[in-house]
Amino acid sequence: MIIKNIVVGPLEVNCYIIGCEETKEAAIIDPGDNAEEIISTIDKEGLNPKFIINTHAHFDHIGGVKAIQDHFKIDFILHKDDLFLVENASEQATSFGLNPIPKPEVNKYINNGEEITLGNKSITVIHTPGHSPGCVCYYSDNNVFVGDTLFAGSVGRTDLPGGSHETLINSIKERLFPLGDNTIVHPGHGPSTTIENEKAHNPFLK
Ligand SMILES: [Zn+2]
Numbered sequence: 001m002i003i004k005n006i007v008v009g010p011l012e013v014n015c016y017i018i019g020c021e022e023t024k025e026a027a028i029i030d031p032g033d034n035a036e037e038i039i040s041t042i043d044k045e046g047l048n049p050k051f052i053i054n055t056h057a058h059f060d061h062i063g064g065v066k067a068i069q070d071h072f073k074i075d076f077i078l079h080k081d082d083l084f085l086v087e088n089a090s091e092q093a094t095s096f097g098l099n100p101i102p103k104p105e106v107n108k109y110i111n112n113g114e115e116i117t118l119g120n121k122s123i124t125v126i127h128t129p130g131h132s133p134g135c136v137c138y139y140s141d142n143n144v145f146v147g148d149t150l151f152a153g154s155v156g157r158t159d160l161p162g163g164s165h166e167t168l169i170n171s172i173k174e175r176l177f178p179l180g181d182n183t184i185v186h187p188g189h190g191p192s193t194t195i196e197n198e199k200a201h202n203p204f205l206k
Pocket of ligand 1: 056131148
């Protein structure tokens, strides 16, 4: 599977462009900012973007969605429990001292266990509430894109609206650990890791 990582915005969000090698169909995960750089990377790689799929809707993960959605005329897909965060994204941004963001339109909702087809690949949706109520992870080909649910050596904050630490830890243990030790974990901030590493060394998961 094609995986390109672009670090975007003042909070250094990992935006991922993932794609099928054979068909060049691609999806954009969490375009938080730098829409022009994301668009030019897609064009340069000769990819055919089909949709934007977000792990959640905190402002730092959705700031570039509208520009990319308008440019490629593709759907923005999200879990419905994070719709309230899309609605108040600009208030979140200004509360962090940052500029308001262009509000995207959500075109489609996804649920736990759903499969999304991307060329010859299948992406499984895993609902992992805790960091926000509508957090989801996307699993394909031994890779999981986890947003702010899990980080190398840490877990997502749960002090923002709708967050719950207990729910977050349960989501990781019950829905991400079963993916298997060798699964590569691509977080929303910071370096990639594996399920094995986090089981062994993450102090929040002892
Ligand atoms: Zn977040």
